[in-house]
Amino acid sequence: MLKTNQEQLIEVAVAGDITHPTVVKTPRTAYEGSHYIPVGHAGIAFNVKVGDSAFGWAAGDHVEPGISIANCCDDANIGLVTYACIGNEATIVTAEMEGKDAKLKSATGTVTGKHDGRVLVYFPKRVIERLCVGDRIQIRASGVGLRLLDHPAVSMMNCGPQLLRALNLSEKAAKVRIPVAKVIPGKLMGSGLGSATFHAGDYDIQSSSGDVVKESSLDQLRLGDLVAITDHDCTHGPRWQPEAVTVGVVAHGSSPRAGHGPGVCPIMTSAKKDAIEPIITRKANLVDLLGLV
Numbered sequence: 001m002l003k004t005n006q007e008q009l010i011e012v013a014v015a016g017d018i019t020h021p022t023v024v025k026t027p028r029t030a031y032e033g034s035h036y037i038p039v040g041h042a043g044i045a046f047n048v049k050v051g052d053s054a055f056g057w058a059a060g061d062h063v064e065p066g067i068s069i070a071n072c073c074d075d076a077n078i079g080l081v082t083y084a085c086i087g088n089e090a091t092i093v094t095a096e097m098e099g100k101d102a103k104l105k106s107a108t109g110t111v112t113g114k115h116d117g118r119v120l121v122y123f124p125k126r127v128i129e130r131l132c133v134g135d136r137i138q139i140r141a142s143g144v145g146l147r148l149l150d151h152p153a154v155s156m157m158n159c160g161p162q163l164l165r166a167l168n169l170s171e172k173a174a175k176v177r178i179p180v181a182k183v184i185p186g187k188l189m190g191s192g193l194g195s196a197t198f199h200a201g202d203y204d205i206q207s208s209s210g211d212v213v214k215e216s217s218l219d220q221l222r223l224g225d226l227v228a229i230t231d232h233d234c235t236h237g238p239r240w241q242p243e244a245v246t247v248g249v250v251a252h253g254s255s256p257r258a259g260h261g262p263g264v265c266p267i268m269t270s271a272k273k274d275a276i277e278p279i280i281t282r283k284a285n286l287v288d289l290l291g292l293v
Contacts, residue, residue: 002169002176003149006161011142014080015093016069018135019043019118028061030256031208036061040253042068042118044131050112050122050224051287054253054262055207062263063253065223066109066128068118069137077117081200084111084119085143086249086267087163087290092127094136104130111139112224112286113251113265114158114201120251122292144199151176153272155235157199158248158265166289175277178247178268179226179284186231186240188212190259196237198266203238207254207261218254221262224286225250228278229264233271245269245276249286 021043027035040048040063048057048065057063071077090109109123121137143160148169154176156164170177184205192203205221207213221227226249233244248264255261270276286292 001165002151002171004164005145005147005149006164009142009145009161011140012083013138014083014141015136015138016071016077016080016119018131018133018137019068019070020133028257031258034256036256038062040064043133044128046128048223048253049125050292051285052223053219054221054223054250055219057253060253061255061257062115062260064115064118064120065252066112066120066122067131067137068115068120070118078200080139081114081117081119083141083144084114084139085141085158085160085163086111086113086265086286087160087166088139088141088143089162090121090123090137090139092131092135093138094134109137110162110290110292111160113249113263115252115263115265116201124293148176151275153275154268154270156268157234159267162290163267172277173274175274176268177277177279179281180228180247180278181225181280181284182217182221183228183230183278183280184264185216186229188216189229189232189238190261192263193238198234198238202248202251202263202265204255204259204263205261206259208256208258218262221250222285223250223253224292226284227264228276232269234266234269235271241271243273244271245278247276247278
């Protein structure tokens, strides 16, 4: 494993409540002009989990796997979505769990991504079935400030120590080698461009063109896949930079909206040429890396 400063990372408690899905007042317009009522944005998704396809959900629009949590106060919610990192451990602490199965109260979950001011959390199916909108989830947040000591040109973000260990990063010819499921051309990135930082969110792979989806095999993407984005540096917000590389986790599903698609939550980025080397592997998904069963 590469040298890091993870021993110096501060671990803090952050918490949020399971959100209620919201519905737009009027149907949304898809890229080709049809109208639809979006489903899957926020709340509890009983039958969508990390490892499932990012495509193919009926009326699915930015489908978030597992549960989505947020805090009612803006400042506290910024703290939640900034400090929580992928791989961090989550527990159920809501008062409503009193009287429920003791095994559920002791069940642990895992942060799998961030999207639109919410943190996405995985729990086993038996736990998901018992959770309710409004239940409170606490996270042992750690990962902010993570650095690769011998690779100062590589910036880390949204990556907890648990995920870092699972990635088993290696080095070759001064490059950081990281497993990914797919390489995404930077020209396909859409919604989220212009953000000032990605320490608390994601940006979308545009999938509103059927030809592009087929040509790039985007329909094979799974929720939780690690992907590399070429010619993009996200150190201080996303920007086009030839030969730069950003690596992130597919946090949410696709969308029929123009400029939108599966969302990537960055975990590693560099503007420097040959700083990051993506290694395509079949098991570059959070299910395999973190043992989410």
